[in-house]
Amino acid sequence: MEIAQQVTKALENIEAQLAAFSTKADMEAKFGEVSAETKAAIENFGIKQREFADHLLEIEQKGTAPPPEGEKIETWGEQFVKNARYADFAGGHLNKLRVEVKNTLTGADATVAPDRKPGVVSGAFLPFSMESLIPATTTTSNAIEFTKESSFTNSAAEAAEGAAKGESALTWSLVNMPVSTVAHWIKISKQLASDNTALAAYVNTRMAYGVNQKVDVQLVVGDGTPPNISGTYDAGNYTAHGYANAALGSTLKKLVLIRKIMADLYAAGYPADAIVLNPADWATIEIELFTTAAGQTLYNVSSSGQPYLFGLPVIQSIGMAADTFQVGAFKQAYMIHNREGVVVEMSDSDSDNFTKNLITLRAERRLALATEKPAAVRGGDLTPA
Structure with missing residues (x-):
């Protein structure tokens, strides 16, 4: 502001001198002709007046202009290499170099949009170990009925000429196994189903997984009491191994037990095709x-x-309780009969869904497990008494 005042004062002085020479020029004009000296002086003062006026305007404009951008903040790396002792450090004349740098982090910009990734990060999905082990077929009924061999007495033997031959025996039984339903449901908003198709599709996937995961557990431990599936470990669906601790030696007893059962099954006509263990027991x-x-x-x-x-193959099943196991010819012993695969349906007519813009999703599956040859699988306690 001090410079502007000086320019203004000089401009006022020029204007005063210009006014004086203008008066002199008027007097000379009354008596004849304006002298060349007066004309030159007036022209010179006019030029100076315009120059000072322009200078004053420039100062005023600078006073109203936005302040210049601040000094560029150098990065830590730029500050480091510009240090006076950096050359000595780079040349090997210093073992270490300490440089104080200015923090370049001045705040977070809340207006920066997040980088939103597509899809949904899923939760845990266990493999369906038992269902991959047992063969499957389809059915159109609500129950499975079949005739199975209950016992076979093999009396085949060498016979002398004219002597009586041995008589064998076979008995059968009729088995009826109802089809079970495994299901669950969840509610979501109609807006979610319409606006976020990826999330809605994930819900469908998760619902189907929930049904199949429960089926995989029931295929082992289902107790057969309706509406439960009768699983492989249900009473009567396998044969107890019958071994006591004393018969297993002194080391690696679990391994000795499994190997002895494999031999017993082979001798009985059921060469084993899998070993089923709880994950913790298999780890041991x-x-x-x-x-x-x-x-x-x-x-x-x-x-x-x-x-x-x-x-x-060792099949790890979370359905198999800890310290229990099965070894056997599973493909001979069992058959899954699928009445319906996993079906996911939705409705807005459930309860007050319509007034609340909600949709009920229901996932269900219908199936039965038929045990055809319980002698083909043996199991029980992994550490018998």
Whole structure:
């Protein structure tokens, strides 16, 4: 502001001198002709007046203009390499260099839009281990009925000429197995179903998974009391192994038990095709295999990650209770009969859905597990008394 005042004062002085020479020019004009000296002086003062006026305007404009941008904040790296001692450090003349740098983080911009990723991050999805082990077929009825062999007495023997031959015996029984329903439901808003198709599709997937995951557990531990499935470990659907602790030696008893059962099944005409264990029990056995020199030769893993013990695939099932197991010819012993696959349906007519813009999703599946040869699978306590 001090410079502007000085310019203004100089401009006023020029204007005063210009006014004086203008009066002189008027007097000279009355007596004849304006002298060249007066004309030159007036012209010179006019030029100075315009220059100072322009200078004053420039000052005033600078006073109303926005302030210049602040000094560019250098990055930490730029500040580091510009340090006076950096060259000595880079040349190996200093072992270490300490440089104080200015923090370049001055705040977060709340207006920056987040990078929203598509889809939904899913929760846990367990593999359906039992269903992949047991063969399946379809049915159009609400119950499965079949005739199965109950017992066979094989009296075949060598016979002398004219002697009586041995008489064998067969008995059968009629088995009726009802079809069970496994289902659940959830409510979502109609707006969600319409506006977020990815999330709605994920809900459908999760509902179907929930049904199949429950089925996979029921295929082992279902007790057969309606509406439960009669699972592989239900009484009468397998044969107890019958071994006591004393018969298993002193080391690697779980492995000895499994191998003895495999031999018994083979002798009975049911070569085993799988071993079913609780995941915790398999972990215990696997650790024993890795820490015992003799055990390492009994175990391998396929390229797909499927573990094998004594040449049989090990199926880890969360339905199998801890410290229990089964070994057997599962493909001979059981058959899944699917009445309906997983069906996901929706309705806005449930309860007060219509007035609240809600939709009820229901997922259900109908099936039965038929045990055709309980002698083909043996199991029980993994650590018998």
